Amino acid sequence: MGVTNLPGGPPGLDSEPARPVIEADGLHKTFGTIRAVDGIDLSLTGGRIYGLLGPNGSGKTTLIRLLAGLARPSSGSISVLGTAMPSRPLLAKIGYMTQGEGLYAELSVWENLSFFAAMSGQRDPDALREILDIVELGDRRTAPVVELSGGMRRRLSLACALVHRPPVIFLDEPTVGVDPVLRYQFWDHFRGLAAAGATLLVSSHVMDEADRCDQLILIRAGRVLDMGTSDEVRRRAGTPDLESAFLKLSGIPGMDGSR
Amino acid sequence: MSFLRVGAIARRIAQQFRRDRRSLALLIVAPLAVLALLGYVIRDTKPLDTRLGIVNLAGPPGAAAASAVQVAAKLQGIPVVDVGTDEADARVAIRQDRADLVIVLPPEFTSSSRVVELITLGEAPTDDGARIQAVVGLVSQVGGQGSRPTIQRQTVYGSASATVLDTFAPALIGFFGFFFVFVLTGISFLRERIGGTLERLLATPVRRSEIVIGYSLGFGFFATVQVALILVFALGSINVPAIGPFGSFEIGLGIANAGSPVLAYLVIFLTAIGAVNLAIFLSTFASTELQIIEFIPLVIVPQGLLGGVFWSVHSLPDPLQAVARLLPLTYAIDGLRAVLIRASDLSSSDLQLDLAFLAGVAILFVLLAGATIRREIA
Numbered sequence: 061m062g063v064t065n066l067p068g069g070p071p072g073l074d075s076e077p078a079r080p081v082i083e084a085d086g087l088h089k090t091f092g093t094i095r096a097v098d099g100i101d102l103s104l105t106g107g108r109i110y111g112l113l114g115p116n117g118s119g120k121t122t123l124i125r126l127l128a129g130l131a132r133p134s135s136g137s138i139s140v141l142g143t144a145m146p147s148r149p150l151l152a153k154i155g156y157m158t159q160g161e162g163l164y165a166e167l168s169v170w171e172n173l174s175f176f177a178a179m180s181g182q183r184d185p186d187a188l189r190e191i192l193d194i195v196e197l198g199d200r201r202t203a204p205v206v207e208l209s210g211g212m213r214r215r216l217s218l219a220c221a222l223v224h225r226p227p228v229i230f231l232d233e234p235t236v237g238v239d240p241v242l243r244y245q246f247w248d249h250f251r252g253l254a255a256a257g258a259t260l261l262v263s264s265h266v267m268d269e270a271d272r273c274d275q276l277i278l279i280r281a282g283r284v285l286d287m288g289t290s291d292e293v294r295r296r297a298g299t300p301d302l303e304s305a306f307l308k309l310s311g312i313p314g315m316d317g318s319r
Numbered sequence: 320m321s322f323l324r325v326g327a328i329a330r331r332i333a334q335q336f337r338r339d340r341r342s343l344a345l346l347i348v349a350p351l352a353v354l355a356l357l358g359y360v361i362r363d364t365k366p367l368d369t370r371l372g373i374v375n376l377a378g379p380p381g382a383a384a385a386s387a388v389q390v391a392a393k394l395q396g397i398p399v400v401d402v403g404t405d406e407a408d409a410r411v412a413i414r415q416d417r418a419d420l421v422i423v424l425p426p427e428f429t430s431s432s433r434v435v436e437l438i439t440l441g442e443a444p445t446d447d448g449a450r451i452q453a454v455v456g457l458v459s460q461v462g463g464q465g466s467r468p469t470i471q472r473q474t475v476y477g478s479a480s481a482t483v484l485d486t487f488a489p490a491l492i493g494f495f496g497f498f499f500v501f502v503l504t505g506i507s508f509l510r511e512r513i514g515g516t517l518e519r520l521l522a523t524p525v526r527r528s529e530i531v532i533g534y535s536l537g538f539g540f541f542a543t544v545q546v547a548l549i550l551v552f553a554l555g556s557i558n559v560p561a562i563g564p565f566g567s568f569e570i571g572l573g574i575a576n577a578g579s580p581v582l583a584y585l586v587i588f589l590t591a592i593g594a595v596n597l598a599i600f601l602s603t604f605a606s607t608e609l610q611i612i613e614f615i616p617l618v619i620v621p622q623g624l625l626g627g628v629f630w631s632v633h634s635l636p637d638p639l640q641a642v643a644r645l646l647p648l649t650y651a652i653d654g655l656r657a658v659l660i661r662a663s664d665l666s667s668s669d670l671q672l673d674l675a676f677l678a679g680v681a682i683l684f685v686l687l688a689g690a691t692i693r694r695e696i697a
């Protein structure tokens with residue numbers, strides 16, 4: 061899959077400095093002795109795709125859960141669209157695709173989708189059909205989830221997160237197990253959502269996906285290692301590709317991009 | 320409160336049941352099967368050893384009747400024991416396990432107005448019932464022809480009611496109303512927690528109250544269908560005529576019911592709401608389906624033992640009575656007995672207490688359940 065370098069930046073907001081859609085200030089989250097999030101500040105602007113990269117256990121899911129209002133920070137503050145989180149009503153404007161499956165196995169594709177649509181306040185059946193076509197499950201709408209392949213479940217899970225057309229979107233490893241063709245289409249769709257003004261925070265372990273983000277946030281052990289465009293990150297690390305930049309920033313010796 | 324969301328949750332539970340026919344069958348067929356089995360077994364129980372005592376308080380007409388019974392008892396091989404000459408002695412004899420059943424011919428007994436008292440221990444309704452079945456034939460011997468004598472049942476412990484099944488059926492209805500809904504909700508909600516759907520659900524603007532009410536409605540509906548069928552089965556009776564090699568038989572137990580089925584329904588509905596929310600609450604403390612099953616000995620069995628299914632609450636030792644008075648099933652069973660046996664209506668203070676307690680428990684568990692569904696799940 062080729063790397064498309066799309067220009068970043070929010071459309072139509074160039075007159076005044078855009079107010080950040082997501083702001084986090086001194087975020088900490090500890091589980092017992094584990095510091096899952098250990099002092100993170102963020103300021104994410106609308107109309108952009110942010111890539112959240114980091115090794116297993118680095119705190120990506122925890123950070124997203126904090127931002128989505130599903131967990132309370134041990135300290136620090138979060139505001140989304142100008143509202144302090146956690147805020148229940150604001151959840152109508154947030155789409156969260158969990159890392160785990162989170163679907164009702166015995167229910168059909170359509171039943172799952174309409175259930176989560178109802179929960180998010182989406183009443184328009186056209187919206188359901190549209191998102192189902194985007195994830196290419198239109199012809200499987202009556203199939204129970206147990207009969208879907210792993211990748212299809214991921215696709216349905218994505219559809220459930222986007223069905224209410226939220227302006228703020230958190231996707232926790234959305235493309236795991238999704239085939240390359242569909243993955244490519246997903247990213248085109250994400251790009252379309254961003255172009256329409258949505259803010260996306262997408263965690264991933266796939267480096268070519270990272271290249272399609274406007275901004276990257278590299279975290280490790282709950283701290284931000286670096287933040288910037290793919291080019292900036294590589295330049296600062298002095299490495300030819302992201303993967304080695306990441307390894308170098310992680311402080312792994314002998315991994316300075318000379319591969 | 321969004322009815323859209325509450326409705327969607329309730330509907331989703333129905334959809335899941337539709338896909339999981341086996342659980343649905345469990346919910347409906349199992350209680351009917353158990354009730355039917357129990358009903359038919361109780362009715363056809365073989366007579367137990369019955370040591371019969373006879374007390375005559377009615378002078379000469381009673382003496383004649385007493386000897387008639389004695390002769391009939393000998394013919395049927397029922398041993399007759401000496402239990403003294405008044406009712407108090409007879410009760411002592413039963414309590415001390417020297418006799419199982421005493422026939423008392425009370426002072427008002429005459430050959431034209433035949434009233435007979437039967438005293439049993441009242442501890443195990445099944446045993447009492449079987450013994451009474453065994454001596455009913457004898458009792459009709461008292462004093463020749465004419466209408467059957469009036470039988471007044473008394474027990475040393477507890478209270479006697481018309482038949483064993485009558486006391487059992489309401490207890491079982493209450494028990495099933497609680498049991499199945501508890502287990503199914505517990506497992507269903509646990510799966511929400513561990514399967515990630517609760518996390519997803521909480522990422523939407525749903526209110527905790529909407530989840531709890533949606534669940535209560537969804538499972539309440541099935542509990543309701545279940546109980547409706549049980550009530551019809553227990554109270555109704557259809558005779559199926561003999562076909563070919565099969566003899567005629569009855570479908571349904573045809574239990575005489577005194578009160579309003581609607582009130583019985585209300586009792587069971589409140590019980591089910593409590594069970595649903597207790598299960599949601601307890602599912603926090605389980606991490607596998609197996610651990611939900613492990614709650615059965617903790618939650619279900621004590622209620623089954625103390626709640627009045629087998630022994631009436633009054634007959635329990637004092638400390639256990641105190642425990643029993645804290646258990647929802649105690650009130651559910653008492654409420655159902657009040658309605659179905661004692662024909663109580665809403666003006667009865669017993670039934671008012673039962674309903675109030677069950678409603679209070681339901682509210683308490685709703686609050687507890689709501690408290691465990693926090694957006695911060697770990």
Ligand SMILES: Nc1ncnc2c1ncn2[C@@H]1O[C@H](COP(=O)(O)OP(=O)(O)OP(=O)(O)O)[C@@H](O)[C@H]1O
Nearest residue numbers: 091094096114115116117118119120121122123697
């Ligand atoms: N509920 C929890 N209770 C205890 N510890 C937790 C909990 N959730 C996360 N952690 C810990 O916090 C740390 C960060 O976990 P997190 O799930 O955020 O990592 P991640 O970056 O999403 O990893 P992955 O790439 O594997 O998804 C880990 O050490 C994890 O064990």
Ligand SMILES: [Mg+2]
Nearest residue numbers: 120121159232
């Ligand atoms: Mg994760």
